[in-house]
Amino acid sequence: MHFEELVKLVEEAIRLEHTSRPNTPIYLVGDSFGGCLALAVAARNPTIDLVLILANPATSFGRSQLQPLFPILEAFPDGLHVTIPYLLSLVMGEPVKMATVGIEGRLSPLQKIEQLSSNLTALLPLLSGMANIIPKETLVWKLKLLKTASAYTNSRLHAVKAEVLVLASDKDNMLPSRDEAQRLMNSLSNCKVRRFKDNGHTLLLEDSLNLLTIIKGTCKYRHSKKHDFIADFVPPSMSEFKYAFDEVAGYIRFASGSAMFSTMEDGKIVQGLAGVPNEGPVLLVGYHMLMGLELSCLIEAFLREKKIMVRGIAHPELFWGKLQSSSNEFAFSDWVKVMGALPVTANYLFKALSTKSHVLLYPGGAREALHYKGEEYKLFWPEQPEFVRMAARFGATIVPFGTVGEDDIAELVLDYNDWMKIPVINERIKESIRDGIRIRSLPVYFGFGFPYECVLSYIRNNNNKKLAYLQLHSLICRDETDGEVGNQQLFIPGMLPKIPGRFYYLFGKPIKLKGREDLTKNRQDANDLYLQVKSEVEQCIDYLLKKREEDPYRSIIDRTIYGALYSSVDQVPAFKP
Known part of the structure; x- marks a missing residue:
């Protein structure tokens, strides 16, 4: 079968699916040769909403490291060609990574080694067995098909x-997948790239992240034309929970011993x-520690103890800026989205x-998380009490x-x-800041008192739309994003690790706003409640600073x-409250 015939087969399938569900995106997952096939179908159907997930696509076949071997294959006698697929099987993927699939992260080192050994013993005969089932003619046909597919697609x-996500392995010994992803x-x-530095060509068969996790973390999972962080959110699975809090944030959890x-x-x-409270809507309002170190332990505790997914409100740089994809590796910024963060x-x-979620809000934002020397445990909250009014609108509990x-x-x-005093480095930071996203510059941000739906409704229902826009603009300009909270410069502070002590969290007495709709209109009362919330956060911090001195297990040695x-x-217990 020719490549174009294969393209038409896939094309018929997606057109049939599109006819039955025209407003739903269609996903095509293409691995190596399948990547060429998916791109070719997308090129022929630009009006269909397609999401392509391409793992080491063979569009780079013309630059393959194995090109010198292909002419030799055709000249090989039938009896000797069996060595070729065996050699290919060794370069296609990482056997150890393939053998580690399914091994529990929480197993002891000895148990992991025993299971890895067993998996390798079962896997290696299968790789070498390729030589017995693939005749020379099949190999030659396959290589010619790859060459045709690559040329046709390019x-x-x-x-x-279409929307495209390319998954590239740094250790791909068959194709230059890393360079091809950049190309x-x-x-x-509309293309996004994620690299996997320890994987080989057979990325989807190796021990790496689950494919659905990657799709969720890169915001490719959606039900309509545009991704929605509420409607399209899928709670983390048990495997994602274990991986995120054992592998990604395992050190912080172990070192901090959160109480x-x-x-x-x-x-x-x-x-x-x-x-x-177990029932939402609940708005958790608190202090943001240096670099947001407290986040992973807080999210994990709510999932483990209360089976509640806390939706954290995070800086837009993690979603749309350079920080979310500075190295193109699937890393922290992607896990933030898997764990339910919202812009x-x-x-x-x-x-x-409105969906009765538990929402995590830091009014001080990056200004607290990136504070200066001597500013630890100091709140940097804006003056506007808009989150109080928003919470009152839904009868939420703060x-x-x-x-x-x-x-x-x-x-x-x-x-x-300190960084600004160091030549060269200060220019790098300034350049990064100039290209970064500021909260105050976001066109979708209208202040917590003016939800997007309300703004659109106000403009549509006003006969003088220009006047309505100017009125709203005057309100937006007095938004809480003004001042040092909204103008915080993003940078990575220099830190020296200490022998770990412990993290402590104190959630204050819930403030119920059900029946307090008056706060949405009475700015003075809303401001008084805002100051009360801020004062209680400060009291919680003061209480913990004092009581942690009584904790017999504050030291990591004692906890261990x-x-x-x-x-x-x-x-591990802590002080007696």
Whole structure:
């Protein structure tokens, strides 16, 4: 069968699917040769909403490292060609990575080695067995088909309008997949790349992230024309939970030994999260530690103890800026999305509260997380109380909370002012800041008091649309993004690690706003409640700073010994509240 015939077969299938569901995107996952096939189909069907997931696409076949071997294959006698597929099987992928698929991350090192050995023993005969089932004619046909597919697809890349995600292996010994991913990103109008530095050609067969995890983390999973962080969110699976908190954030969890406390409605402080309401909407409002170190432990605790997915409001740079894809590796910024983070826009806060979610909000934002020397545990909140009014609109419960422990984990040695004194480095930081996204410059951000839907409705229903726009603009310009919170410069502070102490969290007494719709109109009352929430966050911090001195397990050494003798690290007790 010729390549064009294969293209037509796939084309018929997607057109049939498109006819039955015209408003739903169609996903094509193409591995190697399949990547050429998917791109060719997309080029011939630019009006169909396609999402292409390409793993080491063979569009780079003409630059393959194995090109010198292909002419030799045709001249090989029938009896000797069997060595070729065996050699190919060794360069196609990483056998060890393939053998580690399915091995539990929490197993002991000895158990992991035993299971890896067993998997390798079963896998290697299968690789060598390729020589017995693939005749010479099949190999020659396959190589010619790859050559045709690559040439056909590359000549039509300009016609591809589909959304494309390229997954590239740095250790691909068959194709120059890393360079090809960069070429495709430059050639295609809507292309994103994720690299995997420890994987070989057979990326989807090796021990790497689950394909659905990658699709979710890169915001490619959607039900309509545009991705929506609320409607298209899929809660993390158990495997994602384990990988995220054992592998990605495992060190922080182990080093910090987080101790959670909450306040019951009668004012009693208890260990654990019993004082935080189970039913939403709930708005968790608190202090952002240095570099947001407290985030992973907080999210993990709510999932583990209460089976609640907390939706964190995060800086837009993690979603649309350079930080989210600076190295093109599937890393922290992608895991943030897998774990339910939302861009800091009024539109998404509005949607999250309307769906009765538990939402995590840091009014101080990056200004607190990237504070300067001597500013630890100091709040940098804006003056506008808009999150109070938004919470009141939905009858949400506000839970103020404080966190301490950044000074037990690391010492801040270089802040923004220090970096600006260092030649060359200061210019790099300034250049990065100029290209970055500022909250105040976002066209979708209208302030927490003016959700996107409300703005559109106001303009549509006003006869003088220009006047309506100017009125809204005057309000937007007085948005809480003005001042040092909205103008915070993004940088990576210089830190020196310490022998770890412990993180402590205290969630204050819930503030119920059900029936307090008056706060949406009475700015003075809203401001008074705003100051109350801020004051309670400060009280939580002061309480923890004092009480942690009474914790017999504040040291990582004491916690490790206790965990080894009595329980897991997550169950080590702390001070008595």
